[in-house]
Amino acid sequence: MSDTAPDLVIYGSPVSPFVRKAAALCIEKDVPFEMEAVDVFNPPQWFRDISPLKRIPVLRDRSIAAEGVAGTIADSSAICSYIEKKHPAPALYPAEPFAHGRALFIEEFADSILAATAGLGIFRPIYFSAVQGKDPDLETARQTWAEKMPPLLTYLDTALGDSEFFAGDALSIADITVAAVLMQIALVAEIPLGAYPKLAANFDTVSGRPSIAGPFAKANGFIRKALPDLFDLT
DSSP: OOOOOOOOEEEEESSSSSHHHHHHHHHTTTTEEEEEOOOOOOOOOHHHOOOTTTTTTTTEEEETTTSSTTTEEEEEHHHHHHHHHHHHHHHHSSSSSSHHHHHHHHHHHHHIIIHHHIIIIIHHHHHHHTTTTOOOOOOHHIIIIIIIIIHHHHHHHHHHTOOOSSSSSSSOOOHHHHHHHHHHTTBBBBBOTOOOOOHHHHHHHHSHHHHHHHHHHHHHHHHHHHHHSOOOOO
């Protein structure tokens, strides 16, 4: 076993779906990496210097620079694209042009619309209330699930068509991102996807992969300390 530190360092926390997304890409490609925890609510100055928006994750490539701004990339989509270019096999971005564009769109849809709705409307009202010693805000979470999530889940269910995966005929960044974001809900609540059978099948397939399940298990272990049980959103 080599004692040499890997080139890639992911700054953040596995509680973040965006961090888990970047970690999943590395695991799928068998690319060594380290995870270094950062308190995003009170980040040190060195992290502020490399993260213009003060968000996680940020990637460092030590083969470029071991410290400072050089060799760092902020934003999970930019990070994943960089990893794909540096370690192209196995490919997690489709080669066929339309499928490639489709994968990028589904990734963006999940990163922005789906993540904001699920995170602000379900994860935070439940988990943040718990860590503050308050009762979980199930009213907000259930209202979000009942009113705001169905159009998003219906779109994703329809977007799969007759395919197992979102873009092309193989796992891609699109599937990884959707699963990582949906699993943010799974940290605090059951996810009843029976009304979305194609999405449910995709989610079952992707969420069971070691690249997704491993980082999620670490996040789940952390969340369970403050929130022992999952809640029913229906």
